Amino acid sequence: MNEENYELIRKPFQFLTRRSYHIANIYDGFYKCYNPQMDGVRDENLDFWKKIENLTLRHIFTAEYLEKSIYPNNYLDANLVVIEENRICIHQEMGMILLHILINKMKDGIEAFTTLMRKIKANYKDYIKVDDHERIFTMKVYRYDEFLVEFANIPDYRFIFHLFFKAKTELITLSWQNEAEIKIYRIDEMIKRLKDFNFENIPV
Numbered sequence: 196m197n198e199e200n201y202e203l204i205r206k207p208f209q210f211l212t213r214r215s216y217h218i219a220n221i222y223d224g225f226y227k228c229y230n231p232q233m234d235g236v237r238d239e240n241l242d243f244w245k246k247i248e249n250l251t252l253r254h255i256f257t258a259e260y261l262e263k264s265i266y267p268n269n270y271l272d273a274n275l276v277v278i279e280e281n282r283i284c285i286h287q288e289m290g291m292i293l294l295h296i297l298i299n300k301m302k303d304g305i306e307a308f309t310t311l312m313r314k315i316k317a318n319y320k321d322y323i324k325v326d327d328h329e330r331i332f333t334m335k336v337y338r339y340d341e342f343l344v345e346f347a348n349i350p351d352y353r354f355i356f357h358l359f360f361k362a363k364t365e366l367i368t369l370s371w372q373n374e375a376e377i378k379i380y381r382i383d384e385m386i387k388r389l390k391d392f393n394f395e396n397i398p399v
Contacts, residue, residue, distance in 0.1 A: 251271060252286075255275075256391055276289075307349045
């Protein structure tokens with residue numbers, strides 16, 4: 196993935212997940228509606244929303260997944276984006292969808308990342324602490340830095356690190372004890388969930 200492709204999806208995703216935007220916007224049914232002058236829905240971002248405005252959740256999810264879902268038909272048939280003169284409304288599922296689009300585009304690198312974390316845990320005693328169910332890996336930052344060369348060899352690692360640590364996903368967080376907390380279980384679950392999406396229908 197290159198910078199342009201990453202930013203194309205990352206910017207709309209972060210717009211939807213920034214808490215500072217939540218105050219001034221209006222919920223309308225399945226949608227959150229925004230003033231068309233807001234950064235996240237104008238200029239090149241508006242071009243992005245126009246690419247997917249005629250899609251519905253039926254385009255996004257596989258038939259197998261929809262057969263098992265409990266969503267009502269009107270929810271599944273609602274356009275993901277509704278562009279009006281005075282507002283732009285975005286389906287409440289879009290943040291989750293955009294995150295999985297990014298995960299899918301960087302799947303090989305993300306799997307290499309989790310493999311490396313498990314390799315470090317197995318081969319370097321006491322470098323990584325885990326919770327009772329091994330859902331969270333905790334590692335001192337200076338220990339993490341010891342493996343920067345190996346991390347740098349992972350495909351798309353720069354974008355993966357940005358998405359996990361800086362893009363409000365909270366998949367990697369920094370504790371008060373200067374420890375990196377990697378939500379390995381959540382990352383694994385998102386990889387597993389990719390099978391529920393029909394990415395061929397998504398034009399981004």
